[in-house]
Amino acid sequence: MKNTRETPTSNEGWIIEIMDAYQDAKAALPFAAAAGREMHEADLFHMAPLVCLKFRDLGNSDELRKKARDAAIGSYIANHEAGNRNLYDPVMAFAFCYMLAHYGIGLVDEDKCQNILMFVELNLAKIKTAIASLTVSPAA
Numbered sequence: 034m035k036n037t038r039e040t041p042t043s044n045e046g047w048i049i050e051i052m053d054a055y056q057d058a059k060a061a062l063p064f065a066a067a068a069g070r071e072m073h074e075a076d077l078f079h080m081a082p083l084v085c086l087k088f089r090d091l092g093n094s095d096e097l098r099k100k101a102r103d104a105a106i107g108s109y110i111a112n113h114e115a116g117n118r119n120l121y122d123p124v125m126a127f128a129f130c131y132m133l134a135h136y137g138i139g140l141v142d143e144d145k146c147q148n149i150l151m152f153v154e155l156n157l158a159k160i161k162t163a164i165a166s167l168t169v170s171p172a173a
Contacts, residue, residue: 038088040140044152051128051153052164054084058127075123081105081130082137089140097138104137105130118154124161128153 041047058080065072082101086092109130113120120126129150136146153160 040089044149047132047149048153048156048160050088051131052160052167054081054088054131055124055127055164056167057087058084075126077123078109078120078126078130079106081127082134085131085134085138089138091138100137101134102137105133108133118150119157122157122161124164125153125157128160 038050041050055077058077059074061080062072062074062077082098082105083092085101085105086094086097091097109120109126112118112129113126118125118129120129132141132146132149132153135141136143141149
């Protein structure tokens with residue numbers, strides 16, 4: 034089954050996709066522990082470029098993987114060090130890297146990327162509440 038998704042056309046559509054992508058990345062946390070790696074929710078931004086490629090069904094291209102990772106993580110480091118955006122927040126950091134990965138592989142232009150990220154920032158509390166409500170607790 035392919036994971037290809039239509040590229041969202043509205044800010045709200047992007048928010049829904051970012052929430053789905055965040056949940057997808059978060060679902061991998063137990064596998065990191067099983068592989069002997071310590072990974073926390075604050076580390077999910079590292080997975081954003083991979084989830085971007087997964088959702089666009091482009092994960093087999095080393096070139097696109099490098100472009101997505103370089104754009105996302107390079108921009109994250111530069112903005113984090115400069116104190117730009119609220120990149121200490123795991124959801125914002127993930128959304129930032131997810132959108133920059135799309136920019137890095139040419140699926141969104143700079144204006145669209147910035148517009149979506151501003152929309153995420155303005156609605157971050159609502160997005161975090163929605164993500165928290167999607168989290169399923171393990172059965173007791």
